[in-house]
Amino acid sequence: MRLLIVEDEKRLARSLAGGLRAEGYAVDVVHDGLEGLHRAGEGTYDLVILDIMLPGMNGYRVCGALRAAGNDVPVLMLTAKDGEYDEAEGLDTGADDYLTKPFSYVVLMARVKALLRRRGRSALPVLRVGELSIDQGAHRVERDGAEVTLTAKEFAVLEQLALRAGEVVSKAEILEHVWDFAYEGDNNIVEVYVSALRRKLGAAAIQTVRGAGYRLASDA
Amino acid sequence: MRLLIVEDEKRLARSLAGGLRAEGYAVDVVHDGLEGLHRAGEGTYDLVILDIMLPGMNGYRVCGALRAAGNDVPVLMLTAKDGEYDEAEGLDTGADDYLTKPFSYVVLMARVKALLRRRGRSALPVLRVGELSIDQGAHRVERDGAEVTLTAKEFAVLEQLALRAGEVVSKAEILEHVWDFAYEGDNNIVEVYVSALRRKLGAAAIQTVRGAGYRLASDA
DNA sequence: GCCGACCTGAAGCCAACCTGAAGCCACCTG
DNA sequence: CAGGTGGCTTCAGGTTGGCTTCAGGTCGGC
Numbered sequence: 001m002r003l004l005i006v007e008d009e010k011r012l013a014r015s016l017a018g019g020l021r022a023e024g025y026a027v028d029v030v031h032d033g034l035e036g037l038h039r040a041g042e043g044t045y046d047l048v049i050l051d052i053m054l055p056g057m058n059g060y061r062v063c064g065a066l067r068a069a070g071n072d073v074p075v076l077m078l079t080a081k082d083g084e085y086d087e088a089e090g091l092d093t094g095a096d097d098y099l100t101k102p103f104s105y106v107v108l109m110a111r112v113k114a115l116l117r118r119r120g121r122s123a124l125p126v127l128r129v130g131e132l133s134i135d136q137g138a139h140r141v142e143r144d145g146a147e148v149t150l151t152a153k154e155f156a157v158l159e160q161l162a163l164r165a166g167e168v169v170s171k172a173e174i175l176e177h178v179w180d181f182a183y184e185g186d187n188n189i190v191e192v193y194v195s196a197l198r199r200k201l202g203a204a205a206i207q208t209v210r211g212a213g214y215r216l217a218s219d220a
Numbered sequence: 221m222r223l224l225i226v227e228d229e230k231r232l233a234r235s236l237a238g239g240l241r242a243e244g245y246a247v248d249v250v251h252d253g254l255e256g257l258h259r260a261g262e263g264t265y266d267l268v269i270l271d272i273m274l275p276g277m278n279g280y281r282v283c284g285a286l287r288a289a290g291n292d293v294p295v296l297m298l299t300a301k302d303g304e305y306d307e308a309e310g311l312d313t314g315a316d317d318y319l320t321k322p323f324s325y326v327v328l329m330a331r332v333k334a335l336l337r338r339r340g341r342s343a344l345p346v347l348r349v350g351e352l353s354i355d356q357g358a359h360r361v362e363r364d365g366a367e368v369t370l371t372a373k374e375f376a377v378l379e380q381l382a383l384r385a386g387e388v389v390s391k392a393e394i395l396e397h398v399w400d401f402a403y404e405g406d407n408n409i410v411e412v413y414v415s416a417l418r419r420k421l422g423a424a425a426i427q428t429v430r431g432a433g434y435r436l437a438s439d440a
Numbered sequence: 441g442c443c444g445a446c447c448t449g450a451a452g453c454c455a456a457c458c459t460g461a462a463g464c465c466a467c468c469t470g
Numbered sequence: 471c472a473g474g475t476g477g478c479t480t481c482a483g484g485t486t487g488g489c490t491t492c493a494g495g496t497c498g499g500c
Contacts, residue, residue: 151476151477151478152477152478153477153478154477185479185480186479186480186481188479188480188481189478189479189480192478192479192480193478210486210487210488211488
């Protein structure tokens, strides 16, 4: 589960990111509205936490632009209660929820979870690749109808491969999407997870393309 | 994969078209807004690169008109940063992304690919040369429908030849593109790979032009 | 016929990759 | 609070297969 925080107050951004990571989410942070729009537009995030006062492009416009482009990623807006902006306006631009600073950590967490849950109920597509069926909303994987239990990271890696089934996905790309983009570790970690997935899903499920990356068998 | 460039600065248009063609896209160029609207409206393009300052009809209106007609082809807008237009306005009219001149080639390429990928399917076109089909995204090659497995280097060499099918490509050019730019070894290595490719693809697939280089048979 | 350009099979080397094991940490449970 | 559990990450040894070099042969032009 991958979140994007668009917030220019660096201290706040850092503390939010820290807390959310502790809950097990992968979190990326950007400090500029335009940058935020591009990242959010990639379609790789499950939720965007969006400040309103931002350099580059303000939060209302970022959100409006996302919706105009047909992107329906859940957006949780943040703002200082200084009267200049109000809640109704935020919701009008297509935000899913709205939080006024200062807010407590617990409240934020509750809202984030509520949004993600709501999203889970709404139909996220179930990916079908070969004999696998990957339910993105429920985080469930079945192989030939039999459920396979995966850990969070295993699921995230498989999801990335499935989203681009048949294509080669490089280790760097998997790292970028599944781990925080600030992750500094060895990218041997990807190999470890691919190995685990093969053990659970069958060795033929994921093909190695030496020097290029991995490919989820789109036939098989 | 077919792109339309609507741009009245002929030099820029030509250079963009050249670069995109080199990546394997089919590219058409028009220099007038109205003409662009008609072509884009045909529904045969996978992406439109749209300048804002245009004779005939400006980019905002072209994009707005497309959307009003229910056409949701991805639109990447270009503009000079002269303050008269701003990014948010472009996105409001339904553009999917926006680039401020001057921009680097790499950035443009990244945005184009991001947009195409978001629109589903692979961003990279499948090259077809004679009886060969070369899927750049999947790193996969078929000859008359039968899959041929190539190594990373073999694939890269073939890709270079295919991107300029019918043309003679010198050994030096292949070396430069496929190997590290600082490669110091013998350029006999290219011969070795061509040899391997011929073994796998048939001797007639790659022609030698003595003293000049190699050519991928565009008929065959 | 000579010479340079090109072809291609063989073989060593090394990077990429795989995977089992173990440490660490957060969380749960009694 | 102690002990257990499970997931994440690191590490290291082993294996594989691709990359490159080399050398001997073939081909084509002059």
